Amino acid sequence: MDTTRYDIIGIGNAIVDVLARTDDHFLDRHDMRKGAMRLIDAEAAERILGVMPPGQIASGGSVANSCAVASGLGARAAFLGKVARDELGIAFANDLRAIGVDFPHAPLPEGAPTARCLILVTPDGQRTMNTYLGACIDFDHTDLDAEAIQSSSILYLEGYLFDPPRAQHAFREAVRIARGAGRKVALSLSDAFCVDRHRAAFLDLITSGGIDILFANEAEICSLFEQNDFDGAVTEAAHTLPLAVLTRSEAGSVVVAGAERHVVAAVPVEVVDTTGAGDAYAAGFMVGLTRKVSLVESAALASRVAATAIGRIGARPDAAALSLLASETA
Template sequence: MADLKYDVAGIGNALVDVIANADDKFLTANGIEKGGMTLIDAERADELYGKMAASIEMSGGSCANTIAGLASLGGKGAFFGKVRGDQLGEVFIHDIKSLGVAFPASQATDGAPTGRCLIIVTPDAQRSMSTFLGAAQKLGPDDIDPETIKAAAVTYMEGYLWDEPGAKEAFLKAAKIAHEAGRLVSLTLSDSFCVDRFRDEFRRLATDEVDLLFANEAEILSLYETEVFDEALQQVRKDCKFAALTRSEQGSVIVADGEVHVVDAEPVSKVVDTTGAGDLFAAGFLYGLTRGKDPVTCGRLGALAAAEVISHYGPRPQVSLAELAKQKGLA
């Protein structure tokens, strides 16, 4: 068995986020689904970009944000994602490596450019995403380095990847390697619209492949086709050994070996942008888990990281999460 070198090895879409403010009228006029993620093509990406107000551009992608948050807490991470060898690709690789995160996947030398996510933030701090995956779609099983997976305590994947057959193969390959090495496998459902498309497959993953499931309330309700949270909670207790379910200002509910723990949300003076809230919750939770913390402390670390990221624009922390955790007595 390989020695542990990483806390988490993440597999996800390598994207550059483009974030701008707009009102609900802009969403309606441009056919953007509020609060969700819609896949778009290159032509649509260019069209929307031309209509957006002044924007902030930064490296993103759901799983990559989680690994960035883990690094801010002092954890060790690796990330598998595909970028093109273009300007945005170079920016992404520079940003992820500057955090001390390993990036084993190779750059694409032809085909679509590096992907980007166009994010509209409305006055209620909700984010609506239009995503051009670009080169991220080319991630496949050959991009997964077995030794990196074996050397990580947890292999973590974003549900957004399930749109691409090659990415599915990559995750199943990584999950098999991780379990054979005695490691944990984790999945975040990512988006209720994503769950709607792949519900049956996600249910099978939850019962057969995944040790730790992350979901927000809308996602877990969609997964189990119910409008009652407690019904979904009881079902996930049967399907998963561990589950972390976030409920915005109501905090989170953690399932661990059949027991249920309720964790309060961390207070926030003002919610500016909810982009990355779930990603950073996962970062805090995974950091606590890989440090042997109890479920409630893991949830509190997740809440702390999520609270920091929603207090400003962008999906990655702007201050040291390790320092915040120390101040809260969670380090």
């Protein structure tokens, strides 16, 4: 009997995104490294928010975005993350549920406020993120929903959430639960700086057999294996992982499964905003896997989904575009 309740269940930072257009001079004035993510404290969050141009506000977080996109493609998705019992926390939960993603978490009754990510988009479409983690750092093993994890085809973990030690413990427990139920486990490395901070922990999780699918971009996979060139990192990935899905922006993606190596072209699109492109790609790829299509077909779907994200402002593709893709690939 099939006991699968969800196609994908994600665990990650529950963050409200504040996204605005700006220019390189703004980044320079505020010591921001273009295209990167940095963690900030509450004081810095208030200061940057006060000088940012007006922008859009929406629920976000890397894996939460992937779950939302997967739901838009017709997948059954759930998300586990920590929010506070405040206005942003309520907005986050309502937004995810309206999209069709189950969000069973009870909010944090007191303490830090709901996390927020201040995203600056420059004219070339690059996004620079300043993240205040807030309530996210309180995520621990008690926030896991074992029954939901056991009944999900893929457990998807967010590398950004590795910063709090309690969350690392929760990840390992979630992996144990998923593997015990015969489920697949996927991990996103999230950011090269994140890999620099947690390389040993990531490698331990991978080499211990806890990860079936790794999502990374070129910089992240090179950082993980401390390689100066992409080909060297691909070779290491082939020896270390059952499946590595590596994105290279306009150069497309490379899917590595042991001796297999598939290069899949990116879909040409005018770059408006790269925010969430990797999240959209991962969603498309995992949806392909849950539909039992080939690795190449999954990557091709992922590329089309990512293109819909890049071609508009915001971290998620347009709902109508996702619905069309879902109908084309059903």
